[in-house]
Amino acid sequence: xxxxxxKLTRGLYLSLCQVEDxxxxxxxxxxxxxxxxLTVRRSAxxxxxxxxxxxxLPLAAMRAxxxxxxxxxxxxxxxxxxxxxxxYATLDFSAPHINATxxxxxxxxxxxxxIAIIDTGLDADHPDFADRVIDMADFTGEGHGxxxxxxxxxxxxxxxxxxxxxxxxxxxxxxxxxYVGKALDRDGAGSMSDVMTAVEWxxxxxxxVISLSLGSPGPSDGTDALSEICDAxxxxxxxxxxxxxxxxxxxxxxxxxGAAKNAITVGAASDLDRIASFSSRGPTADxxxxxxIIFPGVEITAxxxxxxxxxxxxxxxxxxxxGTSMATPHCAGACALIIxxxxxxxxxxxxxxxxxxxxxxxxxxxxxxxxxxxxxxALQADISEPLPEPDxxxxxxxxxxxxxxxxxxxxxxxxGALPEEDGETTQRRRYAR
Amino acid sequence: xxxxxxxxxxQCKDHPRTWVNLIVGISGDAGEHVQAMEKRGVQxxxxxxxxGKVGVKATGKMVLELAxxxxxxxxxxxxxxxxx
Numbered sequence: 001x002x003x004x005x006x007k008l009t010r011g012l013y014l015s016l017c018q019v020e021d022x023x024x025x026x027x028x029x030x031x032x033x034x035x036x037x038l039t040v041r042r043s044a045x046x047x048x049x050x051x052x053x054x055x056x057l058p059l060a061a062m063r064a065x066x067x068x069x070x071x072x073x074x075x076x077x078x079x080x081x082x083x084x085x086x087x088y089a090t091l092d093f094s095a096p097h098i099n100a101t102x103x104x105x106x107x108x109x110x111x112x113x114x115i116a117i118i119d120t121g122l123d124a125d126h127p128d129f130a131d132r133v134i135d136m137a138d139f140t141g142e143g144h145g146x147x148x149x150x151x152x153x154x155x156x157x158x159x160x161x162x163x164x165x166x167x168x169x170x171x172x173x174x175x176x177x178x179y180v181g182k183a184l185d186r187d188g189a190g191s192m193s194d195v196m197t198a199v200e201w202x203x204x205x206x207x208x209v210i211s212l213s214l215g216s217p218g219p220s221d222g223t224d225a226l227s228e229i230c231d232a233x234x235x236x237x238x239x240x241x242x243x244x245x246x247x248x249x250x251x252x253x254x255x256x257x258g259a260a261k262n263a264i265t266v267g268a269a270s271d272l273d274r275i276a277s278f279s280s281r282g283p284t285a286d287x288x289x290x291x292x293i294i295f296p297g298v299e300i301t302a303x304x305x306x307x308x309x310x311x312x313x314x315x316x317x318x319x320x321x322x323g324t325s326m327a328t329p330h331c332a333g334a335c336a337l338i339i340x341x342x343x344x345x346x347x348x349x350x351x352x353x354x355x356x357x358x359x360x361x362x363x364x365x366x367x368x369x370x371x372x373x374x375x376x377x378a379l380q381a382d383i384s385e386p387l388p389e390p391d392x393x394x395x396x397x398x399x400x401x402x403x404x405x406x407x408x409x410x411x412x413x414x415x416g417a418l419p420e421e422d423g424e425t426t427q428r429r430r431y432a433r
Numbered sequence: 434x435x436x437x438x439x440x441x442x443x444q445c446k447d448h449p450r451t452w453v454n455l456i457v458g459i460s461g462d463a464g465e466h467v468q469a470m471e472k473r474g475v476q477x478x479x480x481x482x483x484x485g486k487v488g489v490k491a492t493g494k495m496v497l498e499l500a501x502x503x504x505x506x507x508x509x510x511x512x513x514x515x516x517x
Binding site for chain 1: 436454456458478479481482483484486488507509511512513514515516517
């Protein structure tokens with residue numbers, strides 16, 4: 001144990017103990033807190049390799065040998081020494097970033113809403129899914145279990161309870177009922193018809209939301225069989241969230257089912273709202289703007305399936321991974337919260353409230369869609385009046401012809417699809433709080 | 434003629450005896466048309482209730498014949514899909 005007078009954090013103390021007695025101990029990344037800004041650079045100790053200082057706080061990042069760390073500890077100007085740890089955009093960051101935590105605080109956790117995860121299966125024994133897996137179907141012939149890890153990771157982003165992390169890595173809709181359609185095998189591969197069969201199974205099971213973190217290389221015009229069955233599922237009353245793809249940043253990289261007209265196509269960003277370079281960009285092959293919306297999808301820590309090695313492993317129960325695959329179940333969880341808040345809301349209305357309340361990141365429309373989702377704003381949208389359903393085949397007059405044109409604003413494009421009444425748009429009135 | 438990619442058409446012409454997995458869109462009486470496909474030697478794998486499409490296995494030659502049927506609206510490859 002570190003004694004109470006030590007300036008070292010417990011994590012750094014333990015790391016130091018591990019390497020201190022080695023014949024040639026390595027230097028460790030540390031952050032040193034000084035008493036004031038004046039002493040930050042003045043305090044040079046042999047064996048330290050200065051990296052940077054910070055103007056807001058009297059801190060300096062550096063690498064230091066174990067003996068140098070001990071010497072720093074003896075410096076009177078040094079207040080505290082921290083381990084410079086790797087930072088991950090875990091669910092405990094991404095959930096508050098999209099204001100899902102405010103929804104939880106108001107009692108919305110997706111309870112009784114049914115989410116289908118169509119993917120590589122699920123480790124149903126993971127504590128984060130205890131008592132909430134309602135049905136599982138295998139379309140691969142491998143059995144229900146997740147031999148890849150992708151499906152378990154995605155399911156926990158949408159609806160994991162975070163039980164194995166004492167709530168730290170909690171999914172967006174931790175109260176939702178989970179349905180698992182296994183359409184991808186241990187290699188994360190399947191066929192369009194396998195996925196289509198799983199979509200029909202989910203619709204027949206009566207789910208409210210389907211999450212599809214999968215796709216085939218683009219571009220698609222949305223008339224391929226997989227995109228069409230996603231649209232048909234929306235017509236049947238199911239909100240369908242599909243990954244935009246990981247082929248960005250080039251344009252025309254949205255494939256199937258990302259190009260589905262009525263599905264919610266999800267791109268990925270970091271928790272700093274930087275759109276991931278890998279996130280596929282529109283337009284679709286027929287010139288429509290995609291993705292529709294952005295959710296966090298960079299270095300997301302979520303459940304790890306037993307005996308799988310997908311992503312950067314955090315511990316026995318969790319792993320970290322990036323992709324529009326990770327952004328998509330955030331959207332599915334958000335849909336579940338909206339459905340719980342507004343029973344009877346249609347999938348088209350869910351899409352409209354999510355898009356209409358998204359935060360404009362100032363990026364191109366074909367990179368960010370309508371912007372980054374704000375779940376709490378979406379939950380509070382006034383949906384008491386019926387929304388006119390935009391005709392997906394009708395070109396949006398406000399949509400820029402040039403796909404590289406900057407997005408005119410979150411509500412801007414959506415307003416173009418809705419009629420104006422008495423000089424005030426329906427959309428603006430409905431979403432005004 | 435049914436909607437079909439140039440790529441698939443060329444592939445079927447070049448390899449008329451090679452079996453390929455497809456998704457076929459049909460209009461009208463699905464049951465009747467499924468029987469008609471089976472009579473041509475097409476193997477029916479799956480039927481999709483939501484879109485009325487059919488998952489089939491057929492040779493390149495069968496595909497080119499199917500494409501001429503007035504009730505066939507689209508023919509596309511049953512492409513591989515991957516986790517993203």
